[in-house]
Amino acid sequence: MSGPVVVGVDGSPSAMAAVDAAAREALLRGAELHVVHAFIWPAMHVPPGTSPLGPPAGGVRESVERLLHEAVGRARSAAPGVRATSAVMPGEAVAALEAESRTAQLIVVGQRGSGGIRALLLGSTAVHLAAHGHCPVMVVRGRPEPEGPVLVAVDGSPQGRSAIAYAFAEASMRGSELVALHAWSTWSDHGESGPDHSVELVDLIGDVDELRAVEERLLAEALSGHRERYPEVTVRPQVVRGRVRPTLIEASDGAQLMVVGARGRGGFAGLLLGSVSQAVLHHANCPVTVLRSGP
Structure with a gap:
């Protein structure tokens, strides 16, 4: 099976755990890891760049770039030698990751992200991709680095x-x-x-x-x-x-x-x-x- 392993990140602890798992999956398969962050700029009602009233590195674009940089660094620490790229995708997370699933060999997501109701056990992105993804979808949950059959x-x-x-x-x-x-x-x-x-x-x-x-x-x-x-x-x-x-x-x-x-x-x-x-x-x-x- 060809194509990259794709992981969706939003800065939540669950998504960062998914980065660790996705990096190990990519290295295991000899595949590239593609770290994706989906974002709807107009919906935020803020300019993507730095605000003149804020710190020089306080813009939304800078925050997203820091998030992706952190995720790629974490992936390389979890699976040294993994080939990792990153991208900001326009649109909602579910739509962006579903589109990525058409060419990926595996989509990896956390069990729930930073949005939605905290009491929910499983996020809407994970549920949607499991039902509509065009490639296998791994939802990362349970203990870190699980072993066994x-x-x-x-x-x-x-x-x-x-x-x-x-x-x-x-x-x-x-x-x-x-x-x-x-x-x-x-x-x-x-x-x-x-x-x-x-x-x-x-x-x-x-x-x-x-x-x-x-x-x-x-x-x-x-x-x-x-x-x-x-x-x-x-x-x-x-x-x-x-x-x-x-x-x-x-x-x-x-x-x-x-x-x-x-x-x-x-x-x-x-x-x-x-x-x-x-x-x-x-x-x-x-x-x-x-x-x-x-x-």
């Missing part, structure tokens, strides 16, 4: 196939183990659409062990082909009976990265970002990379 959520859906392929490639590149986790329940919708629209599968099949065997086959089929392509990757399949969202969030505690599809087989077809993806973006204990399938 790559974790991929498997649900057997066509939308999840790209996430599985991407997770294998990530595990191979990082030299890490891959945990392929499939959570299941005795409800036909795996608990994602609510009991009013569910069917108790045990009533239809009559045997929990048989149902578990079906789920194990689903996971094995989802992984088939990828093992042969990546023989160097140690795969640890896990079939867990339980609700999908809490099971994935708990598993993320020991992972260095979680990979999920933007939406799986549950929920409403019109939604670009499924409930499981939203839940892990809000609560996972490690960075989360979201992949969309299709346009």
Whole structure:
């Protein structure tokens, strides 16, 4: 996959943590790191240059340049040897980063930026890019420099196939183990659409062990082909009976990265970002990379 790794910065602690992660991702891929700050000059109602009444380096333009300089310096400290460039993009952050995602191999953002309501767990930029980005989007959250395996959520859906392929490639590149986790329940919708629209599968099949065997086959089929392509990757399949969202969030505690599809087989077809993806973006204990399938 070609193109730079792009990280959005706004001066917030979350964005600076994303710079650290993005620098390491760029170095790992042998890619250029592109640090982007989006800004709407007219909306600020201030001249971009230095005010005659203020200090000589107090203008908005100077502040933005300092921010980018600090971010690039931080990137080079986090990943010595990384090739880093920076740019100020006109427009809102979500629009600028979505445009960058058309040519990037990875977009990296913090879990929330300097705008919005402080009580929100996840910023609007991260949510929008996860749903609309044209390349994989990594939302940096959890502990700094996480270690452990790559974790991929498997649900057997066509939308999840790209996430599985991407997770294998990530595990191979990082030299890490891959945990392929499939959570299941005795409800036909795996608990994602609510009991009013569910069917108790045990009533239809009559045997929990048989149902578990079906789920194990689903996971094995989802992984088939990828093992042969990546023989160097140690795969640890896990079939867990339980609700999908809490099971994935708990598993993320020991992972260095979680990979999920933007939406799986549950929920409403019109939604670009499924409930499981939203839940892990809000609560996972490690960075989360979201992949969309299709346009």
